[in-house]
Amino acid sequence: MSLERPVAPDPYELLPAAGSFSVTSTDVADGDQLALTYVHDSAGGENRSPQLSWSGFPAETKSFVVTCFDPDAPIPSGFWHWVAVNLPVSVTELPTGAGADDASLPGGAFHVRNDMGSKNYVGSAPPQGDMPHRYYFVVHAVDVEALDVTGDATPAVVGFNLAFHTLARAVITPTYRH
Template sequence: MSLDRAVAPDPYDILPAVPSFTVTSTDVVDGQPMDDLFAHPSVGGKNLSPQLSWSGFPDETRGFVVTCFDPDAPTGSGFWHWTVVNLPRSVTELDRGVDPLPGGAFCVRNDYGESVYGGAAPPPGDRTHRYVFAVHAIDVDQLEVGAQASPAYVGFNLAFHTLARATIRPTYQVSG
């Protein structure tokens, strides 16, 4: 069963443009399928966040926010898998399955309702989904959001504090 619907836009294609920098991973590759390690247990995955590292961000960067969003989820509003808030400027890498988060950073609730990384879990047989991992370089030490904030509220605050953004877009599909 494949859901017949239009391809959702990439969320960063419709927001105001900001400069970019580089994000890399030893675990995921832009445009390539992710391993089951990074998928949700509901589809047989291990629910580990992938390793990410970044460089080339603006000198005035004071902190980072890391997000993972699936624009292809059949919800009408996509699906937030991970939102890591208030990483210090000194943190330029997250290890695979990072726990605890470094430097006082924290996760807000994902769309599974948990304050952790929630792996990929498209409906079985649905088309390939894109998972947009983004590192946002911000102009403040911390966003003024609490642990109960929604990812959308974090995104709203990022609109006013993002200096630059780096993205990597692996994919995932559950065979049906």
């Protein structure tokens, strides 16, 4: 069975325009293949979220949301791997493994369910032999201290709220092919 299909567009180009700032990582880089550390255990990985640091965000920023999205999943909606909500503005870094659970996040930040149904980071696991998948790790600078969502929200509901509260985005996009 072939999964050949066209490459999905950059999902963030489809959203309302927002400013940008910088995100870096000691663990992942734009265009580079993810190490097994950040891959789902079903694909031989360790299922750990990568380290992320950010700077240069707008002065009006009051909180952050960190997400990881795969637009290349072989389904129309793509696949949400990670959604960490309401990170305090004083936080400008998440260490490796911060996506393990809510206790791993600073302040009152919390996870919403990813597309595997768990409230944590879930590593990449594209179908074997599929094209390289892109993983958009995005730090969203938000204009409110807390989005009006709970831990029961879906990534779509968080994304809808972000459409009205995002000042700027910082994006780093590694890839993975199994």
